[in-house]
Amino acid sequence: MIISRNWLQEYFDSSKDGKLPSTKELAEILTMHSFEIESVETLPAGGQEKSGDDIIDIKVLPNRAHDCLCHRGIAREIATLLGKNFVDREISETKETEDDSGLKVEIQDSKLCPRYIGRRVENISVKDSPKWLSEKLETLGERSINNVVDITNFIMLDFGQPMHAFDADKVAGGIRVRLAAKDEKIELLDGKEAMLDESILLITDEKGPLAIAGVKGGKRAEVTAETKNIILESANFNPSMVRKTSQKLGIKNNSSKRYENEISPELAGLAMRYATKLISENASTDSTKIYKTEDIYPRRRNSYKVGVSLSEINRHLGTKLTEKEVENILNKTGWKWEKVNPIEKVKTSAETLIGKPYLLGASVSYDAPEKFDCSSFAAYVFAQAGISLPRMSVDQYVYSERIKKEELSSGDLVFINGGNGKIHYKSIEWLAGSDVPEGVDHVGIFLGEDKIIHTSKTTGAVFIEKLSESKYFAKPVGFGRIKALKEERFVITAPFERLDLKIKVDLVEEIGRIYGYENIASASPKEISTSPEINEDFALIQQIRSSLINLGYSEVYNYAFSEKGEVEVENPIASDKPFLRSNLKDSLVKSLELNWRNAPLLALEEVKIFEIGTVFYKDKEQINAAWGIKNKKEVKVEEYEMFAAQEKLTNSKAGNRESIPYFPRKADAKFEPFSSYPFILRDIAVWTPKNTKEAEVLDIIVEKAGKFLVQKRLFDKFEKNEKVSYAFNLVFQSQERTLTDSEINEVMEKITAALNSKNDWQVR
DSSP: OEEEHHHHHTTSOGGGTOOOOOHHHHHHHHHHHTOEEEEEEEEOOBTTTBOOEEEEEEEOOGGGHHHHSSHHHHHHHHHHHHTOOOOOOOOOOOOOSBSOOOOOEEESOTTTOSEEEEEEEEEEOOOOOOHHHHHHHHHTTOOOOOHHHHHHHHHHHHHSOOEEEEEGGGOOSOEEEEEOOTTOEEEBTTSOEEEOOTTOEEEEOSSSEEEETTTEEBSTTOOOTTOOOEEEEEEEOOHHHHHHHHHHHTOOOHHHHHHHTOOOTHHHHHHHHHHHHHHHHHSEEEEEEEBOOEEEOSOOOOOOEEEEOHHHHHHHHTOOOOHHHHHHHHHHHTOEEEEEOHHHHHHHHHHTTTTOBBOTTOOTTTTTTTOBOHHHHHHHHHHHTTOOOOSSHHHHHHHSEEEOGGGOOTTOEEEEOOSSSOOEEEOSSTTTTOEEEEEEOEEEEEEETTEEEEOOTTTOBOEEEEGGGOSTTSSEEEEEEOGGGGSOEEEEEOOTTOTTOOSHHHHHHHHHHHHOGGGSOOOOOOOOOSOOOOOHHHHHHHHHHHHHHHTTOEEOOOOSEESSOSEEOSSOSSTTOOEEOSOSHHHHHHHHHHHHTTHHHHTOSOEEEEEEEEEEOSSOEEEEEEEEEEOSSOEEEEEEEHHHHHHHHHTSGGGOGGGSOOOOOOTTOOOOOOOSSOOEEEEEEEEEETTOOHHHHHHHHHHHHOTTEEEEEEEEEEEETTEEEEEEEEEEOOSSSOOOHHHHHHHHHHHHHHHHTSTTOEEO
C-alpha cells in the first residue's frame, strides 16, 4: 500500500501537538509495531505549484487488509501507537434535494453481495479535477481522469472502499446484481472484451452487463465529459467470489485487492455519504439534484464483543502488565470498552432479553438480540461478558467444565435431552466427533436463587422459571461451568472495520503489539518434569528406518492410491488410481526401475530404496515396511508387516554403521543442482601399455570431453599380452538444453583421436 505522508497528516491537528514525527521515525514505529516497510521515497517540491511529499510503501498483510489498505486506517494505527488524537473526516449527510429517483436495485444472492447502495445525482458538471484532488492521486502514481471518477478513486485510497459511477442516461431501467449467463460478454473500460460464465457476478441493467462486480467497470455506462446524470455505487461483495473472478479473468487492480481481502459492509454507507459530499462540492451546478439512496442491506451483522482477563493477557504474552497499563493501551485504540464482572454481566444481559421471540437456528451475528434459540441465546449473553461460547448446545456441553447439581451457581449452564428437537450425541464443531452418550438438545442459564432463563419453541420467547418446578429441566443430563466467569474481563466492542478481532487471542495480540514486543523480556521455557509418553508404533518405525539407512537404503514415499487393491475409493484422485494400495511392493518395483535410469549419472552400481507406510485391506489396515535392490543382474524386493520387518532386520548388519563406507566431504565441495535435461551415455575402452595408470587415461578423456562431461566411471579392467585395457562409462549432460547425439559423437571422435595418438594405445 502506497501512503502519502502529507495525506496522513490531514488526520491529525498539527496545531494541537498533532504534527507527525519524521518519515523515518514513522517507518520505524510501524515496523516495530505493525507492518513491514518496503521503501520510503521523498518527492521533490515543484515550486509553488506542488509541495514536496514522502511516500511510504507499506506491506499490509491479509489480517489487517480489512482496515489498513487506506490512509484512514494507517492514520488510525499511527494515532494509536503515538497516543495522538485522531481527527476523522467530517462527513455529515448531504442535504437531499429530491426524495425518490425511481432507482430500483435488486440483488439475486445476498451472500455474494451483502450490501448495495445506489444513488442518482442529476445535472452535474463533469470536468477536470480540482488541484488538491488530482495532486493526491498523481502523488500515488494514479492517473487523474475527471472529477467524478477521481472522487471514487480518492475515497478508495482514503477509506478503503471501492466505488463506481455510471452514466445514468446509459443505464436502462434499474440495477440488478446477478450471476452472468453462459457465454455472456462485456466490453470493459479499457476497451477489452471479457467472456463470462455462470460463476461471475455482474452489475447489470435491462440491456445486460454494466460492470464485473468488484473487479472492473464496463464501457457502455462510462462517465465522460458529456455525462450530466450519474448513479453512484457503493457496495460490498463476497471476497472469495471476487478473488476467483479476478484470477479467472486475469484482472488485478486496487478494487479487486480490497474486496478479495474482505471489507465490512458498514464501510459502504460511510463511503457513499463522503462521495456525495465531494460530488456536491466539486461537480455540482445550480440545478443539481441529489436523490435518496437505495440501500439494499438484507442482513446487518452485530458488532463483535471480545474479552480477556488480565491473567490471560500476562500468561499469553509472558508479561506482568498491570490493570492500569492495559487500560491505557485500550484508551489509545479509541475502541469502546468496559471492565466487567462476567457473572453479573451474564445475569443482567440475560434478564434484559426476557420476552424476545424464539427462532430455531437463529444467528448470533445477525438475528440477535431480537430473536434466539436456546444455544444462540447462551452464546450471545456470554459474548456480552467477553466470553466466546460455541454456537451449538452440544458443543457448549463439551466446552464447559462438568459440575454437580449441588454446586450450581449464577452463570452456570444446565443441559437436557428433552427429545423435542434434534438430539446430538457427538460434538459438532468444538471437538468434532467427540462422543456425548447422554445426548443434548437444550440449554439454559442458571441465574441463582433457583431461577433459570432459556427459550424454546414451546415457550415461544425468552423467559425465567424456577429450576425446581421446571418441567423442561426435570431430568438434566449435565451441568456446566465456564471457567472464564471467575475473573474480571476487559471487553471491547470491535470497530466494524476490524474484522480480524474475533477471539481473545486476537485482543491479546493487539495489546502486546501496542505495548511493544521490544518491551517484553525474553524467558526460558519452563522445564518439563515428566517424560513424554512413548509412542510404540513410532518408535518401531524409527528403529526400522535407522536399520535400513545403516544398510545403505534411501527412503521413498509413493502414492497410497493404486491401480488395484481391495478397497475402492469413492472419488479417486485419478482414473488410473481407483484403489487404496494393498501392498508396498508394486510401487517400490516401479520406483526401482525409475531410479535405475539415473544410475549412470550418479555412478551407482546398484539402487537400494525402502518405504514404510500403511496398506489397506477390506477388514483392516496395517503398517508395512518394504525394501528393494536393483542392479544389472536382478531386482529383489521384500515386504513385511512392521513387527516382522523388525525381526528380519535384527540379525542383519543394520546396527553396524561400519557396514557403510564413509566418503569425507571435500573442502572445496559446493552444491550444484541436478539438470532437468536428459543425459547421454557413452562407453569407451582403450588398450594401453601394461604400466599405464588409470589416471593417465582419464586425464586425456576429461581434457577432450569438455564441459558436458558430468560423470565418468571405470567399469572394466583386464590385462593380456603385456597390455592393459581400461573401459569407462561417460555421462554427458547440459544445464541449459538437450544435447544431441551428433554433438556428443563429435566429442567422442576427439577423445578417440587423442587416445589413438599415444604410442601403443588403441581404442577398442
